[in-house]
Amino acid sequence: RKEVEQDPGPFNVPEGATVAFNCTYSNSASQSFFWYRQDCRKEPKLLMSVYSSGNEDGRFTAQLNRASQYISLLIRDSKLSDSATYLCVVNMLTSGTYKYIFGTGTRLKVLA
Amino acid sequence: DAGVTQSPTHLIKTRGQQVTLRCSPKSGHDTVSWYQQALGQGPQFIFQYYEEEERQRGNFPDRFSGHQFPNYSSELNVNALLLGDSALYLCASSLGGGWQSGANVLTFGAGSRLTVL
Numbered sequence: 001r002k003e004v005e006q007d008p009g010p011f012n013v014p015e016g017a018t019v020a021f022n023c024t025y026s027n028s029a030s031q032s033f034f035w036y037r038q039d040c041r042k043e044p045k046l047l048m049s050v051y052s053s054g055n056e057d058g059r060f061t062a063q064l065n066r067a068s069q070y071i072s073l074l075i076r077d078s079k080l081s082d083s084a085t086y087l088c089v090v091n092m093l094t095s096g097t098y099k100y101i102f103g104t105g106t107r108l109k110v111l112a
Numbered sequence: 113d114a115g116v117t118q119s120p121t122h123l124i125k126t127r128g129q130q131v132t133l134r135c136s137p138k139s140g141h142d143t144v145s146w147y148q149q150a151l152g153q154g155p156q157f158i159f160q161y162y163e164e165e166e167r168q169r170g171n172f173p174d175r176f177s178g179h180q181f182p183n184y185s186s187e188l189n190v191n192a193l194l195l196g197d198s199a200l201y202l203c204a205s206s207l208g209g210g211w212q213s214g215a216n217v218l219t220f221g222a223g224s225r226l227t228v229l
Binding site for chain 2: 004006008034041042043044045046049087089097099100101102103104105
């Protein structure tokens with residue numbers, strides 16, 4: 001089982017739609033969680049950190065469920081510019097140190 | 113505020129050759145991590161440098177080595193290149209190591225795209 005798993009997609013949604021991505025992680029001793037956005041052939045950029053209480057940034061909402069070991073990202077009112085790959089990142093304790101483990105990413109394409 | 117800078121942006125090598133990639137961290141950051149990203153995959157952790165020492169290492173062979181300099185910049189060296197080493201190599205910087213607490217956010221450079229023929 002992969003340490004961090006995501007549905008690779010692609011998710012093709014019309015403009016204005018709401019779309020949700022999930023990510024599961026294997027190690028319960030995980031410290032921090034993030035969503036990064038990566039545009040084609042570009043570097044990943046931090047979208048938002050994910051907190052246990054859930055957090056919202058404009059049209060984006062992230063949730064963490066430690067009991068079930070998954071995090072989610074909800075995008076409301078999708079824009080064409082939201083088209084990208086969304087990477088789930090978990091900072092987990094392995095062999096006594098923390099490492100940032102990336103999922104394979106979920107591709108989103110927002111259609112006009 | 114200078115972000116993470118990497119060089120070169122693109123390079124082509126042949127099997128068996130050696131390559132050195134360079135990274136300057138974001139101003140104020142002291143920790144550098146290197147990742148390999150193959151097409152269609154997420155970034156895979158290679159290693160992390162803090163205080164000029166390798167602090168953590170991912171599942172990569174000894175052909176992959178690195179160095180951190182007193183000014184926090186870093187190099188990634190890959191020897192005896194294989195076709196499978198073709199990938200985007202990403203450098204990420206952060207502050208304070210992070211391997212002990214897991215509390216730091218990574219900032220990425222634009223990457224060095226390596227093609228091995």
